Amino acid sequence: MKRMNHLQGFFMLAASLLTITSCQKQVQKEVVASQETLSATEKVIIPGAALLSSAARANVQDYNTFYGPAVQMGNGHARSWINISRGDNKPLAIGIEFTGKSMNGLTDDPMDMAASMFVLPLHQKAQAVTPFDHIVINWNPHGHEPEHIYDVPHFDMHFYKISLEEQMSITGIPNTPPPAGYLPASYVIQGATVPQMGTHWLDPHSPELPPTMAPFTYTMIYGSNNGEVIFIEPMITRSFLLSGVTVSKEIPQPIHFSPSNTYYPSAYSIWTNAANERIYVSLNDFIWR
Template sequence: MENLFTLPKKIIVLGSLFFLFSCSQDNMISTDLQNNEYMSFTAKMSAHKLIAFKGPQVALGYGKVRSWISVDSNGHPNEIGLEITPEAFKNLATDNNKTVPPDGKTIVVPLQLKATQLTPFDHIGLNWNPHGHEPKGVFDVPHFDIHFYMISAKEQLAIPAWSPETDTAFNNYPPLGYMPADYFTPPGSATAEPQMGKHWLPINLGAYLPFSKIMIYGSYNGKFIFVEPMITLDYLLSNVDFSANYSQPEHFEKAGNYPTKYNIYHDSVSGNTYITLSDFVARN
């Protein structure tokens, strides 16, 4: 959620990368986790073998970012998220004319085919906010938004800017029970973002201040469409690991495997940072 209230959004679709990748183009890694540094900081990845499927790399700063999903021996999803190389944080200027990626833009990070088959997610949208966004004193610090979308990129791109004419779609909320009971969204144009949707915040927002990390929900035109970890740059650079459950809806429109925990961790050998969702539960 790049600007909680006012800033417009545009999507950077990196060539045809998002639409043309396939399982054969991505990496599939069978790994014994006891001997693999890539997975070494994930508490839920035990000593038995998992298979990691990686999406294509996308440029970020001087480095790269890519999606990945790990699958257990029974074919169930174990964890999904982003792998970010340390160089990715080295060219994130605060000057909007030089920022990589530009302030106000979204980088689409494709998911590997296996991830779309085993989870409700379609793609990840990554935003860098060098000045944060409103409300002042809450989210106005440099941070990343990581949207795990459950709609296609085409549907996401079609979400318009808020206006009196589009207000009905933004404020057509999912039925009772299809968003977490302890989340809310203000009425009107507040938190309504083009090419994103309506953003939902924890009712006890003060418990997350001063802001370093938080989980946001999103909806549009009656549907729950994304979950979004928001994490400050300072927290990511601190190399402090984190894992916590996040609130769940009572009902789900689509049956499938839904994560219940979000995680931030670092690999001391590679220097990579991981932002992930895990602890999947099969929902009817």
């Protein structure tokens, strides 16, 4: 597969640094009680038709929201959720809900991996209608390599298609890439291979990468291990999440999907609900593959 040689040095360094630190990661964050009240029945409202395809808009008023358990994060909580239409049991959007307090009280120590990793279980209904098994949020208080690209405070939000046990067994040794067609054609940069995560793939057209080098705000990453695509990852800065800006972007699509015969997202969205002061990141516009 073609590589961009001018970035290889960056990602070799990234791999070595992340390998050292990621080995110390531990699965953590039990469901905890707090003074925050998180309803298990309220809907996640996607703000406006601009974030949905025409097909999804038809069902936007007729759906249920199902939540995973709340997990303590910073001074608040995060949890997974999924919107499923009542008429045809189709996923409309799956994502993460952050309470406003979750962005504060996070560790500032990049070596404190136990305080930087948040495992979000999915509701069983989400596992039934999508390929995803669980979500892992990794907080990077000072970002990570490459320098001048991703070295700002941000979150890695991994939507895994494999079990947590399989994820935690991943080594930091680069291995066989996915066969042709299982990654989007534009994803030709093989980034860091990180223990307990996998190999990261980037799109050279991402504006934060050379030659554009725009300030990093958000981007979409694919991940693989042992020849299989195992996650997709919105990577978003803390400052952008707190900005209140609403965006929706297409997710570049591969030709082949594994597992097949399930629904896959074709777009992702970021927004804040001013009514409840919560921040949302979603994968949406699902297509049967």
